[in-house]
Amino acid sequence: MPVSAAIINIIKQKLNVDIKAASPVSGGDINEVYRLQSTGGDYIIKINNRYKFPEMFKREAEGLAAIKATKAIGVPDIIFDEEVGDESFLLMEWIDAGQSTAYASQALGQQLAQMHRTATPRFGFATDNYMGSLHQSNKQHDSWANFFIAERLLPMVKMAVDNHELSQTDMRRFEDLYNKLPDLFIEEAPSLIHGDLWGGNYLISSDGKPYLIDPAVSYSNREFDIAMTTLFGGFDNAFYEAYNAEFPLQPGWQKRLKLWNLYPLLVHVNLFGGSYAQQVRQNLAAFV
Structure with missing residues (x-):
């Protein structure tokens, strides 16, 4: 055994x-x-x-x-x-997995939106946790910009520079982003998010019910979860349509996908290196 x-x-x-x-x-x-x-x-x-x-x-x-x-x-x-x-x-x-269907995809989008309606006054979480195998800090902040900078971007950028995956020039460009960040999005109440929502972290049961697995939760901007769904595939139009019908995203959310995906891409830089550093630079270039 x-x-x-x-x-x-x-x-x-x-x-x-x-x-x-x-x-x-x-x-x-x-x-x-x-x-x-x-x-x-x-x-x-x-x-x-x-x-x-x-x-x-x-x-x-x-x-x-x-x-x-x-x-x-x-x-x-x-x-x-x-x-x-x-x-x-x-x-x-144990959950017996089944095949994804249009109905299951719609249910996933609708139910994720309902989960995102769970709000709290401050961004963060009661405890730190993990993003993949890396420590994820969840110290609480009053604004999403401050939380995203201090608890998400800064630790990952420092690690990447220390590991020579990113350069000092890259770090200065991130500093430019930090100054601009509060004006790049529409503030909302902090939502409970899954935090690592790629296609491998949900499953559809044999009776068609969506389940979330392997979370990295925090109370954050809900667009972060939506952005992560676009990184590696696994989510179809029915998912996004059902989500927006249940809890419409703020105008311009599509333009911010690359912004929020800086964090999971930085995590991948620090775990795997390689081409992920170039993806970080490409996403960064859309904003600074």
Whole structure:
């Protein structure tokens, strides 16, 4: 069995089940992911090194719980998370995936918009979390511009310059952007966002219900989620039409997609390097 005996024993004791099989699940770059078949049903388990990614699964569980609390869109039920030896793990309900349909895509757009209606007075979140494998700071701010600069762009630009992925010239161009940023968008109340909404972080169940997975939540400008959906594909016109019908985006939102995508692109620069630095420069050039 690929899952350690210590983890299996904890699950058996807590849930009073026997584990019959553990099958690897594709798509986990940071964690080992398995489908567990048990006498009590199927689960999905994510496992990683507790010292390399401290409290990653606690933060993920908090994000899923925050989304679930909106009662707007589905997330997998959290069974429990725990640490044992050098490992930490998160156990959740297994969801049988189905095929995406026009109806499911519309439901995803509509329900995401309903989730985005969950607002709070300040930008940020109660705890920091992770964006991929990188630490994500969520210190609270009164304005989106201040939050986006201080907690999103500044740490990633510094890391990229320190790693020689971006230059001092690039950093000065970002400084020009910081001065312009408050005038580039229309301020709204902070919305609860997924925070890492690319095509691999939602699924459609076998009965056609949308689920969000692997969140990096915060209370932010909701256009950030919409921008991320455009980076790597996986979302069709029905999704955007349903979203706008439920909670119309501010005028000019399409022009700001490259602005908000600076952050996930910077994350990719710091994780993978390569051509992502050039994409950052291209997006930046649209605004400074």
